Amino acid sequence: MHNFQNLKIWQKAMNIAKEVYLVSSEFPSEEKYGLTSQIRRSAISIASNIAEGAGRNTNGEFKNFLGIANGSSNELCTQLILAYRLNLITEDKIKPIIDDLIEIQKMNYTLIQKFSS
Numbered sequence: 001m002h003n004f005q006n007l008k009i010w011q012k013a014m015n016i017a018k019e020v021y022l023v024s025s026e027f028p029s030e031e032k033y034g035l036t037s038q039i040r041r042s043a044i045s046i047a048s049n050i051a052e053g054a055g056r057n058t059n060g061e062f063k064n065f066l067g068i069a070n071g072s073s074n075e076l077c078t079q080l081i082l083a084y085r086l087n088l089i090t091e092d093k094i095k096p097i098i099d100d101l102i103e104i105q106k107m108n109y110t111l112i113q114k115f116s117s
Contacts, residue, residue, distance in 0.1 A: 002062070007050065007054065009108060010047055012107070013046040014047045016047075016097060023094070023097070026089070027089070031088065035086075042079060046069045046072045046104065049068045049069035050065065050069050053069070066108050066112050080098060081094070
């Protein structure tokens with residue numbers, strides 16, 4: 001079992017979730033139950049799955065939840081790109097978030113490899 005709050009990957013995922021909440025608050029109100037909701041769920045899913053995996057009994061279980069978190073990061077990246085294509089957000093607002101997502105994916109891959117040894 002790992003203390004998830006000490007994991008840099010979890011801390012970065014929490015920062016991404018915060019940024020996503022801030023930028024998505026600027027979306028039109030008609031997106032409240034559409035893309036805004038979906039983007040926010042994807043963002044918090046990354047940190048939540050890292051935390052849940054860290055609380056499991058084996059590294060294999062943790063590795064599984066890291067895989068789910070990685071899927072959520074790809075989902076979030078896709079949704080941010082869609083929001084940009086729909087002119088709901090500017091490129092300068094999504095680029096730092098996408099850069100952080102790429103960094104999380106690299107950290108995630110490294111952690112998964114550690115548990116595969």
